[in-house]
Amino acid sequence: MTINKNVMAFFILVVGLCFAQYVNLYVDKTWLEQSYIYDIYQSDKGKSAYKYKGEEIIITDVVPYDLSPLNQANLNKVDSPALTQQWVEKENGQLQQLKPAFHFGLWSLLPAFLTIVLCLITREPLTALFSGIVSGALMLGEYDITDSVLIPNLAQQGTAALLLLYLWLLGGLLGIWSKTGAAQAFANMMTEKFVRGQRSAKVVSWILGVLLFQGGTMSTVLVGTTVRPLADKAKVSHEEMSYIVDSTASPIAAVMAFNAWPAYVQALIFVPGVSFLATEADRIAFFFSSVPFSFYGIFAVLGTLLLSLNITTFSGRRIKEAHVRANTTGQLDAPGAKPLSAKELQTCDVPKGYHSHYLEFILPLVTLILTAILTFIFMGTPKVNWAFGAALVLSVLMALAKGMSLMNVIDGFGNGLKGVVVASVILMLAVIIGFISKEIGGGLYLVSLLGEQLPYWLLPITLQLITMIIAFSTGTSWGTYAIAFPLAMPLAWAIGESQMLANPELFMMICFATVLNGSIYGDQCSPISDTTILSSMTTGCDLMDHVKSQIVPATFAASLAATLWTACVLIFA
Template sequence: MEYGFLSVIPPIVAIILALKTKQVYIALLFGIWFSWLIVEGWNPLAGTLAMIEGMVNVFQSKGNTRTIMFSALVGALLIFIQYSRGVEGFINIINRKLVKLEEKKSGYSRVVVQVLATFTGLLLFVETSISSLTVGTLYRPIFDKLGIPREKLAYIADSSSAPSSILIPFNAWGAFIMGLLLTQGIEQPFSVMIASIKYNFYPLLAIVIVFIVVLTKKDFGPMKKAEKRTKETGALMNPNSKPMVSDAVTSFPPKEGIEAKAYNMIVPLLVMVFMMPVNLIYTGWGAVENASSLLNHASQAIGKGSGSSSVLYAVITALLVAMIMYFIQGIMKPKEAVTLTLKGISELMPLALLMLLAFAIGDACKVLDTGNYVANITQSWLSPELLPAIVFIVSSFIAFSTGTSWGTFAIMLAISIPMANMHGSDITIIVAATLGGGIFGDHCSPISDTSIISSMASASDHIDHVKTQLPYALIGGTVTVFMYLIIGFFG
C-alpha cells in the first residue's frame, strides 16, 4: 500500500514534539504510534497494539538486540573502572605531569595544559559523558591556577568529547549507528560507517579548530573577551555568571581504602578497543573468498564482520578482564561484581531505551516507505550535488532544536539513506553528512546534554559556554557546508 504524504507525517510530528517538549523519548514514542495509526487505517486500538508489537519486533533483529545489550554493558564497564579507582589513578598521573609544568614559564604551561586537556577528551572516546566530566573536573584546578577562563575549559571538554566518539566509533555511538544502518537495509554497516569517517568533516574540523585556537593563542568573539577579562581582572567568569557545578567525575563512589591505579581503567578500555577489530575479523572470516594472502583475508574479513557481534563480544571480554584484575587485587568479590553490573546497566537504560525507540521508528518509517516518498518528491528539484549539504543543514537544525544528536540520527538516517539511493548519491557521504550535522547542531544547542555536562564539570556558566563556543562551531559548520557543496559539484 502507498501512503503518500501521510508517510512523512510521523517523523514531522516527532520533530515538532521534540522541539516543543524537549523530550526526545516522548517525541519518538508518539511518532512510532502515529506511524502505526496510519498503517492500521486510523484505528486507535489497532494502532496502539501494532506500536507495541513493533517495539517487540525490534528484538527480532539479532543486530538490534546485540546493540542494545552492548549499550547496557558499557554502563557496567564504566561503573567498574570508577569503583576500582582507575579513573582517579589516571587523573593522578596527569596531575603529576601538570605539577612539572609549574616550573615552566606561564605561557608555555597554558598551551601545554590546554593541549593535554584536549588529548584527554579525545582519548576517552568510549563515552561522551565520562569524557566531558573527566576533562572538566580534572583540569579545572590547574586552569584556574593558570588564569584560563572557565569558558575555555568547557569549550575544550565539549569539543573533544562527541567528535572523538563519532570518529572513533568503537563505543555505544558506533553500535547505535550500525544498528540504524542495518535497519535501513545496509548489509555491511560497519564498512559503511568506517568509510564515512573521511567525509565527516564537522567533527574533524571541530578538533582541528580547538588545536588551532590553543596553539596560536588567537581567540575571537566572546572567547577573546573572556580571555581578556581573566588576564586583566583575574576573574574566571563574568560578574553575573551562575556556574553549573559538579564536583564528582563519576556518578558512583569509588571503593574506599584501596590505591588508585591508572591501569585499572586503561587495561579494560584497551581490551575493549583491541577486541573489536579482532572480533570483526573472527565474525567475517568465513565470508571471505579468494583472498590472496592471510593479511588480505583479514582485511576483507573486517569489512564483512558483524559490527553488533564484535562490540558485544568486546565489552563482555573487557568486563571479564576487569573482573579478574579486580578479584586478584582484592578490590571486589563476586557479589560486588554482580551488584555493580546491575547498577551500571541501570544507569545506561535510558540510552538502551532511546535505541529501542530509534530502531522502532526506523522500522515504522520503512513500513510507510517514508524515505522513498521523500526521495521521489525531491527527485525533480533536488540535485544529487546539493543533497549532502542539505542533509547536513537539516540534521543540524533538528539537533540544535532538540538538543540530541542521537535522536537526530534516528530520524534523519531513515530519510537520508533512501534519498541517497534514489538520487544516486554516495551513501557514505550522506551518512557522514547526517552524523556530522547531528554533532554540529548539538554543539550549538543550549539544551544539549553534552554541553550541559561540559558546563557542569567545568563549573562554567552554561549560557556563557554556549556563547563562547558558538563562533568556533559556526566556522566549522560553514566550512563543512562548502566542503559538501564542493564534493557534490566537483566530486
C-alpha cells in the same frame, strides 16, 4: 515560566496526536518502488545466489520487471501492494530485489518534529521520545503501543544488543571502575604526568578521539569514559567535553575511513552503467577517492582541535559561556542541568583498605581496544560486545585478586547499572522512533522532492540539506545512507549526463561526500541520536545542553563545507 512551558508542551502534544490520528484516517499512502542490488554469483548448484549476513541465499521466483506488481507503474494503481518483496530481472539481464515503501507526504515528518520540539521545550527526552513514538504509532493505526510497537522493536536483535552493551557491559564497567577508584587513579596519574590544566586535558581528549577513528557509538563510549575523570579533575565544562567527544567520532571516521564504513556504504552506491561503480572494489576505491571532499568531517575535527587549544572563536555563545563558567566558578554544568550519568558514577565509593591503581583502568582499556582491533582485522567487523565484556571481566578479576570482596564487586556492578539506566531507556526509545520514522517514510518523502531538472550546481547542497534533515529526524547516519544513497547516486549521474558535465565522476564524488557528511551532521546534532545521547552520558553532560551548544559550531562547519562543495562543482565539474 515553568508552568507556561508545560502548558505549551501539553498543547503541542495534544495537537500532534490529533494530527497523527487525522493522517491515519484520511491521508493516503504514497507507494514508491525501492530496488536493492546485491553482488550476485552462481552457487555450487548453478543457481543465482547472494550473501546476506554471512549466509548464502538462493534467489528464486524471478519475474520480468515489467510484470512485477512492485514496479512503480503498478504501485501507482493500487492502495496497498499484495507482496512485500520480489526478485525481478531487468531488460539488461540484471537481477534486482524490489520492496515497496510508502510515505504520507509532509506528514511523515510529524513524529520526529513533535519529538524534537518537545525536547527543546521540556528538556525531558524521555517524555518527548515516547510522545513521538505514540504519534507515529497512531499514524500507522497501531493503538496497542506496548505489544504492537515497543515490544517488537525492543525484541529485535540490534536493539537487544544495544541494551546488553550500554546497560549491562558499559554500566557494569563504569560501576566497577567507580568502586575500585580506577578511573580516579588514572585521572590522578594523567594529571601528574601529562595534564597541566584545561587545555592539555582537552588536547588529550581530542587526540584519543582521532586515534580511535572507528566512528559511531564505540568511539564515543570509549573516548568519553576514558577522558571523563581527567577532564573533570582539570575542571573542563561538560558542554566542551561532550562536543569534543561527539565531533571526533563519526566525522573522523569519514575522513580516516579505515573502518567498517566503506564496506557498508559501497553496497548502497551501485549505479547501472557507471563503470567506476561496477564492482565492490571499484566502489570502495570510489569511497576513498572521495575522502578529500569530506569537508564537513575535516572542519568538524579542526573545530574541536581549536576548542581544545582554548580558541573559542568558532564555538558559539553557549560553549564560550560554559568555558568561562568552568574557569571562574568551577561549575562543570549549567544551572538547572540534568546530567544523564547518575550520582552513582560521579563519585568514588572505594571500600576501606582497598588501594586503587591506575593500571586497573589502563589494562581493561587496552584489552577493550585490542579486542576491538583484532576482531576487526580477523573477522571484518569490531566485536564491540566482546571488547566491553572482556574489559569488564578483567576489571572484576583484578578487583577480586587485589582483595575486594565479591559483595563489594556486585555492589559496584549494581551501582553502574543504576547509573546508566535512564540513558539506556532514552537510547532504546530513540532507536524505536528511528524505526518508526523510517517506516512512515519521512526520508523517502524528502528525497522524492528532487528532480532531474534541478541545476547541477544546486544538487550537492540540496542533498546535504535533505540528508541533514533525515538524519536529524531519525537520529541515525547509517539509516540515512540506506535511504539516500540508492536514490541520490543515480540522480546525480542522471543530472550529470543530462546537463553534459565535463567531469561527471568528480561531480559524483562531491554528491557522494555531501550525502555522507550531511548524514553525519544530522546524526551528530540530533537529540535522538545514539551518539549524541552517549556523548552526553559518558561525559556527564545534560543532553539538551549538549545539543544546543554543539549545533552552532557544527552548523558553522556545515556551512563552510556547503560553500566549498558548490565552488568545487562550479569550477571543476
